[in-house]
Amino acid sequence: xxxxxxxxxxxxxxxxxxxxxxxxxxxxxxxxxxxxxxxxxxxxxxxxxxxxxxxxxxxxxxxxxxxxxxxxxxxxxxxxxxxxxxxxxxxxxxxxxxxxxxxxxxxxxxxxxxxxxxxxxxxxxxxxxxxxxxxxxxxxxxxxxxxxxxxxxxxxxxxxxxxxxxxxxxxxxxxxxxxxxxxxxxxxxxxxxxxxxxxxxxxxxxxxxxxxxxxxxxxxxxxxxxxxxxxxxxxxxxxxxxxxxxxxxxxxxxxxxxxxxxxxxxxxxxxxxxxxxxxxxxxxxxxxxxxxxxxxxxxxxxxxxxxxxxxxxxxxxxxxxxxxxxxxxxxxxxxxxxxxxxxxxxxxxxxxxxxxxxxxxxxxxxxxxxxxxxxxxxxxxxxxxxxxxxxxxxxxxxxxxxxxxxxxxxxxxxxxxxxxxxxxxxxxxxxxxxxxxxxxxxxxxxxxxxxxxxxxxxxxxxxxxxxxxxxxxxxxxxxxxxxxxxxxxxxxxxxxxxxxxxxxxxxxxxxxxxxxxxxxxxxxxxxxxxxxxxxxxxxxxxxxxxxxxxxxxxxxxxxxxxxxxxxxxxxxxxxxxxxxxxxxxxxxxxxxxxxxxxxxxxxxxxxxxxxxxxxxxxxxxxxxxxxxxxxxxxxxxxxxxxxxxxxxxxxxxxxxxxxxxxxxxxxxxxxxxxxxxxxxxxxxxxxxxxxxxxxxxxxxxxxxxxxxxxxxxxxxxxxxxxxxxxxxxxxxxxxxxxxxxxxxxxxxxxxxxxxxxxxxxxxxxxxxxxxxxxxxxxxxxxxxxxxxxxxxx
Amino acid sequence: xxxxxxxxxxxxxxxxxxxxxxxxxxxxxxxxxxxxxxxxxxxxxxxxxxxxxxxxxxxxxxxxxxxxxxxxxxxxxxxxxxxxxxxxxxxxxxxxxxxxxxxxxxxxxxxxxxxxxxxxxxxxxxxxxxxxxxxxxxxxxxxxxxxxxxxxxxxx
Ligand code: FES
Ligand code: FES
Numbered sequence: 001x002x003x004x005x006x007x008x009x010x011x012x013x014x015x016x017x018x019x020x021x022x023x024x025x026x027x028x029x030x031x032x033x034x035x036x037x038x039x040x041x042x043x044x045x046x047x048x049x050x051x052x053x054x055x056x057x058x059x060x061x062x063x064x065x066x067x068x069x070x071x072x073x074x075x076x077x078x079x080x081x082x083x084x085x086x087x088x089x090x091x092x093x094x095x096x097x098x099x100x101x102x103x104x105x106x107x108x109x110x111x112x113x114x115x116x117x118x119x120x121x122x123x124x125x126x127x128x129x130x131x132x133x134x135x136x137x138x139x140x141x142x143x144x145x146x147x148x149x150x151x152x153x154x155x156x157x158x159x160x161x162x163x164x165x166x167x168x169x170x171x172x173x174x175x176x177x178x179x180x181x182x183x184x185x186x187x188x189x190x191x192x193x194x195x196x197x198x199x200x201x202x203x204x205x206x207x208x209x210x211x212x213x214x215x216x217x218x219x220x221x222x223x224x225x226x227x228x229x230x231x232x233x234x235x236x237x238x239x240x241x242x243x244x245x246x247x248x249x250x251x252x253x254x255x256x257x258x259x260x261x262x263x264x265x266x267x268x269x270x271x272x273x274x275x276x277x278x279x280x281x282x283x284x285x286x287x288x289x290x291x292x293x294x295x296x297x298x299x300x301x302x303x304x305x306x307x308x309x310x311x312x313x314x315x316x317x318x319x320x321x322x323x324x325x326x327x328x329x330x331x332x333x334x335x336x337x338x339x340x341x342x343x344x345x346x347x348x349x350x351x352x353x354x355x356x357x358x359x360x361x362x363x364x365x366x367x368x369x370x371x372x373x374x375x376x377x378x379x380x381x382x383x384x385x386x387x388x389x390x391x392x393x394x395x396x397x398x399x400x401x402x403x404x405x406x407x408x409x410x411x412x413x414x415x416x417x418x419x420x421x422x423x424x425x426x427x428x429x430x431x432x433x434x435x436x437x438x439x440x441x442x443x444x445x446x447x448x449x450x451x452x453x454x455x456x457x458x459x460x461x462x463x464x465x466x467x468x469x470x471x472x473x474x475x476x477x478x479x480x481x482x483x484x485x486x487x488x489x490x491x492x493x494x495x496x497x498x499x500x501x502x503x504x505x506x507x508x509x510x511x512x513x514x515x516x517x518x519x520x521x522x523x524x525x526x527x528x529x530x531x532x533x534x535x536x537x538x539x540x541x542x543x544x545x546x547x548x549x550x551x552x553x554x555x556x557x558x559x560x561x562x563x564x565x566x567x568x569x570x571x572x573x574x575x576x577x578x579x580x581x582x583x584x585x586x587x588x589x590x591x592x593x594x595x596x597x598x599x600x601x602x603x604x605x606x607x608x609x610x611x612x613x614x615x616x617x618x619x620x621x622x623x624x625x626x627x628x629x630x631x632x633x634x635x636x637x638x639x640x641x642x643x644x645x646x647x648x649x650x651x652x653x654x655x656x657x658x659x660x661x662x663x664x665x666x667x668x669x670x671x672x673x674x675x676x677x678x679x680x681x682x683x684x685x686x687x688x689x690x691x692x693x694x695x696x697x698x699x700x701x702x703x704x705x706x707x708x709x710x711x712x713x714x715x716x717x718x719x720x721x722x723x724x725x726x727x728x729x730x731x732x733x734x735x736x737x738x739x740x741x742x743x744x745x746x747x748x749x750x751x752x753x754x755x756x757x758x759x760x761x762x763x764x765x766x767x768x769x770x771x772x773x774x775x776x777x778x779x780x781x782x783x784x785x786x787x788x789x790x791x792x793x
Numbered sequence: 794x795x796x797x798x799x800x801x802x803x804x805x806x807x808x809x810x811x812x813x814x815x816x817x818x819x820x821x822x823x824x825x826x827x828x829x830x831x832x833x834x835x836x837x838x839x840x841x842x843x844x845x846x847x848x849x850x851x852x853x854x855x856x857x858x859x860x861x862x863x864x865x866x867x868x869x870x871x872x873x874x875x876x877x878x879x880x881x882x883x884x885x886x887x888x889x890x891x892x893x894x895x896x897x898x899x900x901x902x903x904x905x906x907x908x909x910x911x912x913x914x915x916x917x918x919x920x921x922x923x924x925x926x927x928x929x930x931x932x933x934x935x936x937x938x939x940x941x942x943x944x945x946x947x948x949x
Contacts, residue, residue, distance in 0.1 A: 013888075014890060018885070020890050021872075023826075023829070185928075186928050187892070189840075189894040238892045238894030239894060239928050240892075503892025503929055679929075685931060708833055708834075715931075716926065
């Protein structure tokens with residue numbers, strides 16, 4: 001780390017902390033407006049049906065209803081989507097997944113509307129369901145979106161060398177199939193948004209919106225107004241993790257349509273059940289890996305075939321699966337690779353962006369496989385990784401040479417195994433034979449041979465996983481960010497960026513960067529409200545790109561303004577041409593003359609001289625390229641590296657896996673806010689442990705079973721014991737002093753590390769997440785046969 | 794309609810309301826105390842936690858009518874104007890707040906714990922907030938903040 005930093009790398013308290021800790025911070029549902037109405041959704045309990053008619057006659061004259069909104073009321077485009085326009089704002093022909101909305105009742109009593117909506121009569125015909133993604137591409141499969149021509153959303157591939165020849169040259173071949181479940185983001189704040197009609201000025205929208213500019217684009221297209229007539233303001237966001245994008249764009253559009261029709265502010269807020277029902281989720285993957293390797297453990301060929309369940313709509317599937325295809329071989333240099341990833345339509349809840357974005361799934365498969373290779377050869381998990389690890393100058397599976405940054409894979413691995421004393425523990429715990437007893441389903445009474453000695457009940461295990469991750473969007477699209485900075489004549493500062501605070505602490509990070517560049521304190525910087533009418537579009541807040549891209553823009557803005565200030569300091573204080581002016585601790589220094597002035601005095605001076613002290617900083621990513629046809633290219637302009645070690649206790653009687661410790665070593669480049677960075681690790685690891693051990697959405701006849709936190713379990717304070725974050729700060733020239741990405745890397749490794757630890761503890765490999773009780777004890781997933789739940793029926 | 798009299802954040806209040814609404818709605822809609830959040834509506838997430846005579850309860854599971862004669866404290870009543878309580882200050886210092894949606898409930902659960910058990914063990918802290926879900930922080934910083942507060946209060 002650069003030792004000259006004065007605030008970067010310190011533990012800085014969140015700039016929105018005071019408002020949040022006192023309950024004053026306004027989240028989307030905390031906003032109220034005069035004459036505000038509510039909107040309530042009409043759905044049917046079906047995952048695939050043709051809509052014949054909707055009859056509102058019983059309720060249309062009811063006084064509690066101000067308006068009924070259907071597809072016919074949508075003035076602009078009727079279907080939308082982040083990549084493909086396949087998702088209706090209101091369904092009028094078919095529903096293709098149980099969250100689909102047919103119409104909306106608007107009125108001032110939400111409770112009454114919820115009763116009335118049950119009286120709308122929908123006549124529909126059930127259609128055959130596709131819930132198994134592996135069958136979506138079968139010849140006889142019904143087409144979910146007939147105009148797409150097939151149920152294929154996208155097909156990506158990467159080819160390097162010749163895998164078949166590589167397998168011939170290999171001493172050993174292993175082939176395995178792994179699966180991962182459907183995962184809910186489970187942000188604690190459910191979706192909420194209010195649209196306020198502004199007459200000729202269009203509409204203003206305040207909501208729990210992750211990507212205000214994406215929402216603006218979609219709302220404008222749906223209500224058929226130019227972009228400048230749609231103003232989106234982001235309320236404090238109660239968590240997102242990638243999840244408040246598509247859903248919030250559509251809810252914003254629905255609220256806008258209703259607000260313009262009713263000519264009143266209209267609020268939509270979801271219950272937890274509606275949130276889980278309609279919001280998109282993380283893709284389930286079915287992953288087949290075949291690997292050929294030499295006696296020494298060098299991987300010679302890897303062939304990967306992945307099917308991703310995209311659910312009913314394309315959403316971000318093309319980009320999510322693109323990251324998978326680029327990274328599926330893991331952080332290893334392999335001569336012969338053939339990876340194919342297909343995302344398909346099914347009638348399951350649709351899937352899109354979620355923290356990790358196409359990486360947690362292949363990492364689970366790939367890192368499980370690496371351990372299997374090690375066990376097969378009788379070497380340690382560390383050795384197998386070192387033999388194959390990416391290093392400076394390595395060529396990735398897509399043909400990219402890794403250069404211009406520290407390729408710190410082996411460094412993070414070494415640091416992690418040392419911190420956790422991995423090698424010794426792994427050898428001590430290692431089980432050659434499975435300890436869990438096979439369960440006989442035909443004879444469920446426990447037999448003598450299934451008796452477990454009490455002292456054998458709890459088995460300890462340790463496991464590790466490593467990853468590399470391309471930063472920001474890569475070849476997905478244009479990658480730029482902007483930041484507005486304005487210095488007042490007393491030395492205080494306004495700051496705003498086009499990226500959005502999702503709870504991760506981005507605003508604080510940006511304030512630190514601006515403060516560092518101006519030599520002032522983060523507390524002197526006032527972060528303005530995120531509003532699409534005040535700042536240029538900076539693309540979405542996704543892909544752990546804020547610190548890197550937005551940070552680059554903030555630094556650029558601060559350096560433009562400090563340059564102007566330095567110029568007048570030289571003139572005013574008659575400093576020589578070669579002298580160097582610097583700002584520190586609210587003071588201005590000349591290298592030759594020392595302390596020259598106070599920062600605030602220079603600001604006042606600049607003001608009196610008519611110098612412009614406001615600017616928009618800008619950061620554009622270095623170019624990347626991708627050739628979809630050959631599956632080759634420099635996919636991302638830089639990468640980050642991580643290693644996590646999991647230590648677990650497995651109860652082989654009950655199947656319970658308890659996480660004793662996760663050592664998480666990450667190289668995110670320069671750490672800007674230590675407090676925020678540690679927070680990303682704790683939170684990401686905890687979400688990753690939920691993914692490993694118990695989270696999963698299941699369906700019955702296409703309908704979701706887990707609609708609230710009584711059934712969809714996320715980690716509580718009691719589920720994980722110790723998490724130890726460790727940072728290796730590799731050098732990089734990009735962004736703000738080489739600060740890169742952290743939010744997603746922290747999550748993507750945990751499930752793989754835990755799974756390897758469980759293998760170490762019980763001697764048996766598990767191929768299907770989550771590793772819940774029944775998976776460990778019975779080797780299969782159990783689900784209730786019928787959906788019986790009060791809330792929505 | 795019923796009229797309820799109770800103490801809300803230290804002040805005696807009286808309000809006339811429909812009898813069937815939840816305490817959560819009473820606070821958010823009638824008193825505009827929007828610091829109390831709704832995350833699940835079924836008693837699982839703890840975002841709606843308030844203190845009822847010093848005990849942490851899920852206000853989504855309590856009927857408004859139950860507060861008659863009780864003393865209710867919400868997040869708005871925890872600080873002294875702009876002066877943060879030691880618990881609030883430690884939450885910020887330890888990075889126990891990210892998105893902040895679970896925060897009011899967490900603070901109140903922690904306040905109830907420290908009131909009843911001034912010197913809690915780590916297990917007791919984890920138990921006290923086990924009914925408060927947080928998807929952002931991973932809980933470590935929250936546990937640390939509570940531990941530190943207990944320590945400070947012991948010294949005093
Ligand atoms: S809203 Fe009351 S416990 Fe979740
Ligand atoms: S801080 Fe976001 S849910 Fe706890």
